[in-house]
Amino acid sequence: MMLTETGSDSFVAELRAQSRRYHDQHTFSRRMNEGRLSPAQIQGWVANRFAYQASIPRKDAAILANCPDREVRRRWIRRIHDHDGTADGEGGIEAGGIEAWLRLGEAVGLTREEVEDERHVVPGVRFAVDAYVTFARSRPWVEAVASSLTELFAPDLMADRLAAFERHYPWIDPHGLAYFRARLTQAPRDSEHALQVVTERCRTPDQRAAAVAALTFKCDVLWSMLDAIDRAYPDR
Amino acid sequence: MMLTETGSDSFVAELRAQSRRYHDQHTFSRRMNEGRLSPAQIQGWVANRFAYQASIPRKDAAILANCPDREVRRRWIRRIHDHDGTADGEGGIEAGGIEAWLRLGEAVGLTREEVEDERHVVPGVRFAVDAYVTFARSRPWVEAVASSLTELFAPDLMADRLAAFERHYPWIDPHGLAYFRARLTQAPRDSEHALQVVTERCRTPDQRAAAVAALTFKCDVLWSMLDAIDRAYPDR
Numbered sequence: 001m002m003l004t005e006t007g008s009d010s011f012v013a014e015l016r017a018q019s020r021r022y023h024d025q026h027t028f029s030r031r032m033n034e035g036r037l038s039p040a041q042i043q044g045w046v047a048n049r050f051a052y053q054a055s056i057p058r059k060d061a062a063i064l065a066n067c068p069d070r071e072v073r074r075r076w077i078r079r080i081h082d083h084d085g086t087a088d089g090e091g092g093i094e095a096g097g098i099e100a101w102l103r104l105g106e107a108v109g110l111t112r113e114e115v116e117d118e119r120h121v122v123p124g125v126r127f128a129v130d131a132y133v134t135f136a137r138s139r140p141w142v143e144a145v146a147s148s149l150t151e152l153f154a155p156d157l158m159a160d161r162l163a164a165f166e167r168h169y170p171w172i173d174p175h176g177l178a179y180f181r182a183r184l185t186q187a188p189r190d191s192e193h194a195l196q197v198v199t200e201r202c203r204t205p206d207q208r209a210a211a212v213a214a215l216t217f218k219c220d221v222l223w224s225m226l227d228a229i230d231r232a233y234p235d236r
Numbered sequence: 237m238m239l240t241e242t243g244s245d246s247f248v249a250e251l252r253a254q255s256r257r258y259h260d261q262h263t264f265s266r267r268m269n270e271g272r273l274s275p276a277q278i279q280g281w282v283a284n285r286f287a288y289q290a291s292i293p294r295k296d297a298a299i300l301a302n303c304p305d306r307e308v309r310r311r312w313i314r315r316i317h318d319h320d321g322t323a324d325g326e327g328g329i330e331a332g333g334i335e336a337w338l339r340l341g342e343a344v345g346l347t348r349e350e351v352e353d354e355r356h357v358v359p360g361v362r363f364a365v366d367a368y369v370t371f372a373r374s375r376p377w378v379e380a381v382a383s384s385l386t387e388l389f390a391p392d393l394m395a396d397r398l399a400a401f402e403r404h405y406p407w408i409d410p411h412g413l414a415y416f417r418a419r420l421t422q423a424p425r426d427s428e429h430a431l432q433v434v435t436e437r438c439r440t441p442d443q444r445a446a447a448v449a450a451l452t453f454k455c456d457v458l459w460s461m462l463d464a465i466d467r468a469y470p471d472r
Contacts, residue, residue: 057300057309064297064316065373070334073293073320079314080300084309098306135300137373 011208015149015198021219024160026226033160035168038229039109042169046101046108047120051129052225054118056075057083059136059144064175066141074164075193082186085119093182100179107176111235124228132221139214144213146198152193158183244435245427247444251385251434254448257455258389260396269396271404278405280469282344285357287365288461289337290354293319293370295380302377311429312381318422321361328382329418334413360464368457375450382447383454387427393427395421418452 023029031037032045060079067073085096093100100189105115114120136144165177202211259265267273268281296315320458321332329336341351350356372380394416401413438447 020297023309054304057306058302058304061297061300061309065294065301065369068290068294070293070320070332073297073316077320080309080313084306086310096306109433133301 007208011196011202011211012199014208014212015146015195015215016152018149018215018219019153021223022150022157023219023222023226024153024157026223026230028226028230029157033164035164037169038236039171041233041235042110042172043110044120045229046105047110047115047118048122048125048225048229048232050101050105050115051118051125052132053083053098055133056097060135062133062136063141066137066144072197079190080179082182091119093178096181097179100182104176106180107173113123121146122228123230125225125229128221128224128228132218135214135217140210142198142201142207143210143214145194145201146214148194149191149198150222151187151194152219154191155184155189158187175232247316247438247447248431248435250444250448251382251431251451252388254385254451254455255389257452257459258386258393259455259458259462260389261422262466264395264462264466269400271400274472275407277469277471278408279344279346281354281465282341283346283351283354284358284361284461284468286337286341286351286454287318287354287357287361288368289319289334291365292333295369297404297469298372299377299380302373302380308433315426318418329414330451333415333418336418340412340415343409358464358468360467361461364457364460364464368454371450371453376446378434378437378443379446379450381430382438382450384430385427385434385451386458387423387430390423391420394423429446 003230028037032042038112039046051058057080060076060083064073064076064080067076081096083097085099086094102112102115132147135147162180164186165172165180166174177195198211202208260269264273264281268278273281283331291317296312296319300309300312300316303312317332321335322330338348338351342348368383369418371383377381398416398420401408401416402410434447439445
């Protein structure tokens, strides 16, 4: 079989195996999905995670800026639209993921202003987010694509989180959860494209090792954010 | 009057005055529009200018990557679509400016392959194009926006060029000129937005001087390309 002969199967398996480093395993994620977080902890997470959400279009634009392949760019640009959206004021997902996250902020009791100005964002989160954008700017674009493959693991976490929020945190208006619902369909579409790009273009052991390392790095970014958030908003 | 009080009028006038450095004044441009270039010179220009066309989406993505303003990004991203397009194979402008330029190449007697692989691109053109992309990556994003303001001057040149091509170079299939026709409407829309961004955000003398310098730099990029092309394809 073609894939086996070129080692592509084991490469994909190694990428998927990085799920063991995914932040769904972090204590803060686990406690969130078990319904054990206080409103203040949920608010702290939403406010801090906004720094990540707001930076995603710039990360994806950095990949576009480094990518010489027009066909890849034509598909990748969709991600920027998904997050930046096309119009404010509408309730729909076409307003974009950043807008949806601001509405999540309102649903958990934060003002748009205090989320948007990132006053609650702690240094550890800021550094992790900046590291991710810098990675996309400065590393070869295929590695930056590989770093996005945490989206392979995202849908399971999104589904669990949606169920957990509706069950354990009834004080949060379910309309505020639109971001997670949108990612249930966007993330599989995006990760399929990214996986195709990475498997087509990473053929040598060195290229494949670099792709796995990029995905490990991205898992570290997400994990490190939760470390910082967990420290900033401890159980009382 | 508000604009005069803040000096915005004279700032805009100074930006517009950079038209004296625009490449429509270059001898190669003048001879092109006077119908004095040979088919080999036209081909050389089209093949070399492709390097510029192909780099535009990466330049604009670099600006997106550096721009923290979601409203600006939502409008700026349109430029990437204009050049990258959405589908190959169609004859329409929705296939994008790069595709339209490849068709111009075919209309002047070049193969898609020899244009796309940039085998004819001379070092001076390569360096100028790379300098432009590097500028957009590394300078403050408002300066990169200011550097795009050569589009203030483009429509006049496009209109003259369209007329000149139809009059002086009847051997070129007019269908190949779709790129220039598209720019007649795209460039004014784009330069209006860029001018708005620059006038809103450049308020101090230093900021305004930097914006003018950015536009001068961009004029130098275009001029330097024609210097290199003129040298590579001299009159016989």
